[in-house]
């Protein structure tokens with residue numbers, strides 16, 4: 001087990017910079033998720049930690065040792081690839097035992113370790129099979145088994161679940177989390193799925209365009225997103241954003257949208273007149289008397305809750321409510337916004353104010 | 354699609370097989386008849402078998418040497434070429450070599466000129482340049498093995514490249530992370546998966562060297578003379594020894610058949626199935 005430190009790491013392909021000085025601290029035994037939209041450089045960063053990609057600037061340390069110049073085989077890491085990358089000509093057992101065989105460990109030890117990993121992942125019956133004879137979920141587990149057998153300092157996962165169907169993905173999410181609790185090994189996990197990030201991580205690193213936007217515990221990011229990007233990325237359905245400015249009415253600060261709707265604020269948040277973006281999550285909007293009138297455009301009932309897409313003046317806004325609604329599209333309803341959950345971002349810098 | 358007229362397919366294959374195998378049968382018939390009979394009563398049927406031709410051929414020291422030369426030169430060349438091409442393709446496929454597509458194309462150009470164009474330069478090289486004292490590359494087995502690399506290596510690189518390119522790079526990466534050295538990646542992952550391509554390359558380059566006549570005839574005289582070239586010595590100004598030639602030809606087919614049957618087992622499709630999910 002070890003901590004991983006990424007300091008001012010840069011990556012350039014030729015002259016094209018794709019990672020611009022990233023800092024990440026990963027504590028020993030921590031489960032850190034790198035999350036961000038496609039192309040933001042998550043895989044590149046992970047591959048630099050693994051040693052599969054040269055580091056153009058800055059340092060990566062594993063267990064206090066700078067590993068920039070150390071080849072992957074000597075970094076004592078295990079990686080699970082998005083495509084699984086199982087050796088197709090080796091059986092499940094051979095795939096899992098490969099790293100030990102390479103090290104020249106005795107047969108009995110390899111067998112014992114493979115068996116232990118197979119038990120953890122429930123692969124015992126499949127040990128004699130070839131990858132082509134396995135389902136997607138089983139291949140995924142073999143790929144994890146191959147990593148576990150290594151007993152490495154750090155696990156690196158690159159979108160290991162993205163090839164699985166929705167149901168299996170949820171099941172594997174739980175399995176990986178259990179695995180982490182059981183082994184306690186440091187994990188760096190890449191995904192573009194914010195739900196995976198929220199549910200699995202001890203700490204989330206949100207990336208965009210080769211930069212770190214914010215680092216924090218899942219719920220901290222949810223409660224206090226540092227900018228519009230993080231606010232919109234974390235949480236599902238995404239936060240509502242309404243452009244407008246701050247005004248004062250009856251000694252109270254309020255928000256006035258560009259189309260003239262007035263939304264409540266709790267306490268003074270910014271200078272009056274300042275152009276801002278008002279953010280409110282759908283789950284913090286309620287329906288009931290005393291709210292703001294909005295016109296319903298679409299309703300999406302899922303059984304447990306209903307998502308309401310509505311228009312507040314010119315602005316689109318959606319809300320999630322527990323009740324089953326009887327209104328129809330085109331009718332009005334009253335949206336009650338809880339001002340304590342409103343987020344205010346500077347319209348220019350898009351940073352939280 | 355179910356085959357509605359299976360007999361038609363069977364008939365087609367029977368006809369094709371007869372057309373292909375008939376000359377070989379004919380050759381065999383000639384090889385087991387005394388010369389007199391060949392011309393007095395030409396017949397395609399075998400009533401008696403006359404083994405003298407074979408006895409003569411097998412008992413002939415010179416022919417045995419030619420046969421041995423052929424086997425050593427073809428096999429040596431095929432193995433050398435396949436190993437070199439394998440490593441070349443791995444480098445071309447996995448490394449960012451400056452101008453690697455140009456290197457690749459340049460290799461292929463070696464195959465663009467007819468072999469005869471190389472005749473004179475090679476003759477001079479083999480007799481004048483690669484000569485130390487009395488020793489010359491001319492008429493040596495090693496000379497022939499190296500010579501055939503000129504033609505077989507580009508061909509082999511070309512045949513093998515798609516195979517190596519087709520092995521997902523993630524497998525190299527997975528093996529590297531698993532602790533493998535580059536050499537272990539090659540032997541443990543790439544080689545087993547490239548086996549079908551290697552087998553094809555081995556057979557085709559072997560056959561080229563086995564059948565090659567022009568260069569062997571010019572660059573060997575006795576010591577390294579191959580059976581293909583030796584065969585032509587039976588066409589003389591006083592006549593052609595048909596029976597002997599036919600029996601040598603039949604014997605020449607045997608090593609080829611052995612190579613094919615041994616190597617062919619490795620030509621299987623779909624080895625990389627299940628490696629990565631695209």
Ligand SMILES: Nc1ncnc2c1ncn2[C@@H]1O[C@H](COP(=O)(O)OP(=O)(O)OP(=O)(O)O)[C@@H](O)[C@H]1O
Pocket residue numbers: 013016018036037038039040041042043044045192
């Ligand atoms: N070999 C390369 N040459 C040039 N640019 C590259 C190369 N590999 C990746 N990039 C660029 O680097 C950026 C980051 O790529 P990366 O694969 O790390 O993204 P990602 O965050 O993992 O995306 P995804 O979620 O789609 O996997 C992208 O803009 C990509 O175009």
Ligand SMILES: [Mg+2]
Pocket residue numbers: 042043044
């Ligand atoms: Mg990626």
